[in-house]
Amino acid sequence: MKLKTKIGVIGTGFIAKGLINALENQEDLVVSKVLTRRRIEDIKAFPDKDLLTNSVWEVIENSEVIVECSGDAIYGTEVVDKAFSASLPVITMNSELQVTTGSYFADRGFITEAEGDQPGCIAALKENMVQMGFKPLVYGNIKGFLNRNPKKEEMEYWGKRSNLSLQMVTSFTDGTKVQFEQALVANGLGGDIVQKGLLGPDAEDVESGGSYLAEQAKKHGSAISDYLLCPKGPAGVFITAEHEENQRAALEYFKIGKGPYYTLTQNFHLCHLEIIKTIRRVVGGGGVLLNNTANPSISVGAIAKVNIGPGEKIPHGIGSFLVRGEAVKMKEHIGHLPIGLLVNAVITRPIEAGQIISMEDVEIPDSLALKAWKEIKQKVLKKYKVGIR
Incomplete structure (x- = not known):
């Protein structure tokens, strides 16, 4: 046996x-x-x-x-x-x-x-689509609702209703979670982001939203990782891709669309x-489905939700009512504070609402995670040959 x-x-x-x-x-x-x-x-x-x-x-x-x-x-x-x-x-x-x-x-x-979570589902969908000859342009997440600065009372209500912790339901609602998910997808699948905080356009349906993001990807010159704010959409993921011209008639017959962009949706993620x-x-000896790679280009920085004064203590950044996370290009924000490190921290300088917080703005306890981030940052400095700013 x-x-x-x-x-x-x-x-x-x-x-x-x-x-x-x-x-x-x-x-x-x-x-x-x-x-x-x-x-x-x-x-x-x-x-x-x-x-x-x-x-x-x-x-x-x-x-x-x-x-x-x-x-x-x-x-x-x-x-x-x-x-x-x-x-x-x-x-x-x-x-x-x-x-x-x-x-x-x-x-x-x-x-x-x-x-199970959106990044892994997108990675699995990519494996399937690439084997069928699709060329991904958009690695997409579908969100029904966001409130970047929710009230604590609202989050306590929804946390109890959903049987989720206050921290977790807040990070879902203020967008921090989707920023992490799409940063991981960008790094792991070789995509990019168009801008800090992602585009996240409103969409009536996934197909039209995917086509819009595909146009942005073409203008950008590479595949992108992003999300749609689509209240009528499923709780799943999608990839919008191109295919060879000689498959256009067949794909239209298969009811995938007339092209040039084709959106395949997985309408669930079952955690x-x-x-x-x-x-x-x-x-079974299979390879890595998805990880952040040894040389990432996208991080999730801490953004102030409100004005924060020196001496303010932040027990945790993710799911906080003081800060939220936004995906950033590391070469453009090499001195940013990753929100994942913002735990038991003390603010040392005045920070305005909407400001991206830097490592110099806080005191954070020593940890292996901090050591690891410093090593990652040195790789990025070497890769892009940029200084701290």
Whole structure:
């Protein structure tokens, strides 16, 4: 009888619990241990409390594959580093980690984002489309609603209604999450962004929005990563692409459109349920689906939502009511503060609403994530031969 592959899970939130439930009856996979920072006796309504541990080494020693879904870039960085020290492959559902420090790990071991969240779904859709001869122009995300400066009371209501943490629902609503997702897609799939903060046009439907973004990509001269604000659209992803002229009649017959741009949509992303596909891909010897690459060009910088004075303490930037994240070209903003590093920070200089925050504007605690970012930044300085500005 073939033994089941042992999966170590990092995190005890919505994604982790869903994955543990989904793996319960798999014939080839089993959860070995689940790492949590919380007191185990305080955790209620967990699928199997016997799996829980506060020891990262206990997870590593009992696992063959690590799935990191803590949602925390700084903590996740420490865990991935320890998993790499044991030569374990790491699957993440953590675009925040990937964009902040994933490039530090990309050439040190095996790290890939999973299908299930939008970046992994876009990467899988690209693999499928390229095999059919499509030439992607737009790697697209579909959002139904954004409010870049939501009120705390609103977010508390929606957090309770959706069973999500206040921090998580705020980062979804203010756009920080989609900025991370599309930064990862740009880096991992070799795309670019047209402008800081992405274009994010309003769209009546995905096809017309995709065609508009395809025109912008043609003007830009490369494939782009972006999103549509499309309230009537599905909760999924899309790619708008070109194809050979000799396929135009066939594609019109297949009801894909008259061209020259063709939009293929995946109208769902099923989060923890789809992680299982990536686990099997890794166990079966498949390559990286998507990561931030060792030489990224796009980051997610911290942007002030309000005026912030010196001495202001920011416990966390992602999901904050003081700042939000925007995708930026690193060569144009090499001194920016990645919002994933903005944890337990103190502002040192006056910052105006709408200003991009620089590393010199804050004091941040030392961490492996900070060390990793400094190493990534040095690579960027060397790559683009630019100074800090």
